[in-house]
Amino acid sequence: MSVEKYQGIIPAFYACYDDDGNVSAERTKQLAKHLLDKGVKGLYVCGSSGECIYQSKEERKLTLESVMSVVKGKLTVIAHVACNNTADSRELAAHAESLGVDAIAAIPPIYFHLPEHAIAQYWNDISAAAPNTDFVIYNIPQLAGVALTIPLLKEMLKNPRVIGVKNSSMPVQDIQLFKDAAGPGHVVFNGPDEQLVSGLAIGADGGIGGTYAVMPELYLAIERLVKSGDMAKACEVQYAADRIIYALCACHGNMYAVAKQVIKLRTGIDCGSVRKPLAALVPEDMAQIEKCRAMIDEAVRKYA
Secondary structure (H helix, E strand, O other): OOOHHHOOEEEEOOOOEOOOOOEOHHHHHHHHHHHHHHOOOEEEEOOHHHOHHHOOHHHHHHHHHHHHHHHOOOOEEEEEOOOOOHHHHHHHHHHHHHHOOOEEEEOOOOOOOOOHHHHHHHHHHHHHOOOOOEEEEEEOHHHHOOOOOHHHHHHHOOOOOEEEEEEOOOOOHHHHHHHHHHOOOOEEEEOOHHHHHHHHHHOOOEEEEOOOOOOHHHHHHHHHHHHHOOHHHHHHHHHHHHHHHHHHOOOOOOHHHHHHHHHHHHHOOOOOOOOOOOOOOOHHHHHHHHHHHHHHHHHHHHHO
16 A cells, blocks of 8 residues: 555644634635645544534534545645544544545543443444545544553554554654554554654654644644654654643633634634634733744744
């Protein structure tokens, strides 16, 4: 199987709402076009950054349809389709395949701690609903409450559609373990934005990240510098990105609300707010948001 289309910088796509809090097809298309123009490798749609667990199936379908109408054939698109039941997940998987996405992805079922054979069945049932589409395992144990193990990964690799792992666990070592277990022809994505340099250095094929969309220029610079062997400069850019991430997290509003407002200030694209129970911005956040914008603009001028 070809893995080249998965190697690179893939922003996790933000949910785009209108002023009434409904998913906006028009705003979704504007953000997709913006990221396409920035030169990223692909988009990861309807994942954590897309607030998927707070959206209906219909809203997630609308988001993916809107993205695909802009970027189909121009970017790699991975659609996260997991819901907290198999039937809805399979419906979204079939819908994603009908739109021609490159891959679907899924977290494990959350809340109930299921045995590994049940998790494998859940993922394989989802994959079976999109039998002609690659499948990416999404490992984010700090939120899902379930960690991908090597035995579970090896069980899933019996499914020929499994292309690899989006690894958002914090230990960089996990990337090495998953790469070694999966072998050639499979990919492992670095998930934690704060460790992209570390992830790429230990073997990650690319990155999927929740702050990539607000400052894609910096992550593209990191990838370019790592590829060229300039690790000292790559680390310098990583530290700058990390300082920005910490600043984005220093508001009353949820980080994604902050990131969307920064995008609005930088580009004019209005992605709306976030969906409750995620916290919206308050007026007192604006000074910090302006600081974040200035930090990003300065880093982009310096490194991009």
